[in-house]
Amino acid sequence: MENILSLITFIPLVGMMVIICLPKQAIGLIKGVSLVATGIPLVLATQLYFAYDPAHGADGSYWAEEQFAWIKMINANYHVGVDGISLPLVWLTSLLLFLGVPASFGIKKSQKAYYALLLLLEVGIFGVFISLDYFLFYVFWEIMLLPMYFLIGIWGGPRREYAAIKFFLYTLAGSVLMLIAIIALRLDSGTFSIPLLVEMASNGTLTGASLPGGGELLGMSFSTWAFWFLFVGFAIKIPVFPFHTWLPDAHVQAPTPISVILAGILLKLGGYGLMRACFPILPGAFVENAYFLGILGAFSIVYGSFVALGQTDFKRMVAYSSVSHMGYVLLGTGALTVWGTDGAAMQMFAHGTSSAAMFMVVGVIYDRAHHRDLNGFGGLSQPMPVYWGLTTFCFFAALGLPTMSGFIAEALTLVGAFQSSDTRFQALVLFSVIGIVITAAFLLWAIQRVFLGPLNEKYKDYPDMNFREIFCMAPLLFLCLLLGVFPHLILDKMEPSITHLVNLLQSAAN
């Protein structure tokens, strides 16, 4: 199919339009349309995933490209395409959004608006992953914010208004900085095309020389400030310490399916953005600061795990575990090795499945108990054995047990970082190991507090997980196991593109 990427992106938009036209009482129909509008992209993305020839990425070219002029005056194009880095994330998006629909069946408030916004969110996410034009990329990046604001703000918990605007403000603060950098890059290079910008950067022609005053701002050289502006925009999304403070609030207040999407995909946008549209465009500044980025990553790993250890709110604990897990992405790419970057890319996928499943775990118990206090449970293994089993499975995936995808990703990242030509990374690896231990500790402790010990009488009549809940969680856990045992299913697809990226960055280092 020629326009497969556009189809994947805009079918949810069509679904949204249909839902808007439906009467709000037709709830069954609305849910059905949502399932179809997220199901078709899943089928198409699966087909695309298996059709993708990884060798294609070895020279940095893209698959299923589409390009036509959009705003001629400023030379902005509708230019989309995927490679080994974005394709797994596109597929993950289509899967999580599809699972997000049945996971939302428990929501009873203004369902028409809810599903319409959910589909709009999907359009924005797909758009970011497939855009190869920086202007288009930015437009999709911002389109995501609005549905997310309302999804948290309307269907969230008691402090939802605060959490929603905090999420919005943080992300916008990052993205206006990005916008300035994008405009400066455009003025210097005359193009918005990301592949072209990368090419110019590798030729050393992207220096800010054609900007007034050599492009200096606030006393920093062009490449330095442009790099940091872009980096902060993406780092807020990942989120890297110290930009992570919006995350626990947003996660805790958001309804379960939105937390799933937030942790599963939205955080990946930051890591993806760095790999696609920041590091390769300003490789010089990246190489200069790579060690510092490594420190930020390692610190996030350890810091996130320690803060998670101290939480009594189940969801807050899971939220901080995301901060910890996403630190690997920065550590791995900063190391400038193929293994490290492979690990980072794989970690994004692995965390996308395991953290999404973890938020579903929290959702299951919250739907029954209406609280999330870890110390308030106990002995739940007796009334809910299936839930206990799946949760344990899920937590083992998250703590990186061998045979799980998280293990492969973390191992690759750490080995890759250890191999780095910058030997200071070895110290960072040793430091990060603390995070692994603490992660295991808080996850096992959580299992102990929730499932073991004497059964609290209040909970003895709780029904076990129903079919819908299992249906939403099982595919994610299956993926964790599948990719843990056969990691080449995803690594083979990513490898050539990643190697190309690392070669680009390394040539800037030399």
Next chain:
Amino acid sequence: MDIYLDGMKAIAPELVLTALALVTLVADLLMRGRNSRFIGYITLAGLAVVGMMLAMRVGAEPQTVFGMVEVDSFGTFFKLFTVASVAVVTVFVLSDRSERKDGIGEYYFLLLGAAIGIFFMVSTNHLLLLMLGLELLSLASYSLAGFHKGERKSAEAAMKYVVFGGLSAGVMLYGISLLYGLTGTLELDVMATQAGNAMPFGLVPQLDHNVIPVAIAMVMVLAGFAYKMSVVPFHFWTPDVYEGAPTPVTTFLAVASKAAGVAALLRFLGALFMTEGVQPVVEWYGDRIGMLLAILAAVTMTLGNLSALRQSSLKRMLAYSSIAHAGYILIGVATLEPDGFSAAMYYMAAYYFMNLGAFGVLLYFESAVGSDRIEDLKGFGWKAPLISITMVAFLVSLTGLPPTVGFYGKYLLFKAGIDHGLSWLVFVAAINSVVSLFYYFSVAKALFLSEPAQRPALSQPLFAALLTGLGLLTIWFGLMPGSIEEFVQRCLLL
């Protein structure tokens, strides 16, 4: 005689507009103040005619008639803008539930009178005619602000406006007289290009020897523009007048009157510093003025945004937000380059859609909820979903987020700023947009993030259709901004 006739032909839209104003006045007199709606319809029909005459003029050969009226595409752009704004404001007046049905014929007459003032203000390089146009606009605006004579707030608004406006006009006029004394001419392009010592002297000898008097005169003239655009520190009247005036009048002041200030400022600076044959020393001086404007821009947007944060009234918040937007527009003006000017003009076009829309929704809320307090809108979004979603589109655009016309406008302004060495100002503006998100979205928060309100929605299908149309255009021109941008560049023939 032929020259005279040609001149009359060139200013035909102005003549038709004047005739239209007189027709409304006479019609109101003949009907003894009854059935004012009918006069509103006459106004709309007349404006449509004027708009068509202007549209046919786009891209025509520029000419100067009567020695001081410039008939060119730049002026046509802002005249079209004015006609389109006054037309929408007229619909606002017609849909305003709090307005009397009869005895308000002069409302339309005053609006048209103000429009005539704007027409002349935006199409001259001659300082005297500029002043006359500005005064005509101001006088009509004073009366409009106090249109609800019986209401304390409206009367107070008119009084404040008169005092502040009179002062600013006086300062500006004094500046003009100084400039005249220093240069011997009131024509801006002559001032900029005159090089020798013959009468008139032009700016060159003054700038060569003694810059201070020129600087004083220049700042005084700029004060007049700053007052019309509500740029800090000449913005003090804005919140009170905007709040006290009837909402359609506020809309007129925020959109048409501000655009007139921007247009006159652009023409002033363009004729003085960017004409062909401008003397090097004048150009050098222009850069200083540009720097002054950049600083004013930074202060204006920051102060406007910070003050808007604290407002509990939607109307007052929009007033402060309009101050902040004047600051954004100044980024483009301060570059003193054609692409900066075209960015400012594009932003005005964007401003047209999003601000008319936002004020229109405010008018609707005032009728439906009976208050302009943001708090009272709680949960109203679920009762009036179409208008409220449209409002969200306007708010997104005002914040400057894609995919809306406001984003593209901001993009152009930022681009012009970075390209001409004002990166620091762009940085300030970017931080300001983040701040503005907070107060703009306090409205979205009130509308949708609370439980549905008890109060039923108000059915105003035609008015809702107009607002929805503005909302759709806000998004459409954000996705497909090329057509407006091309139009702006065709109109910007300096």
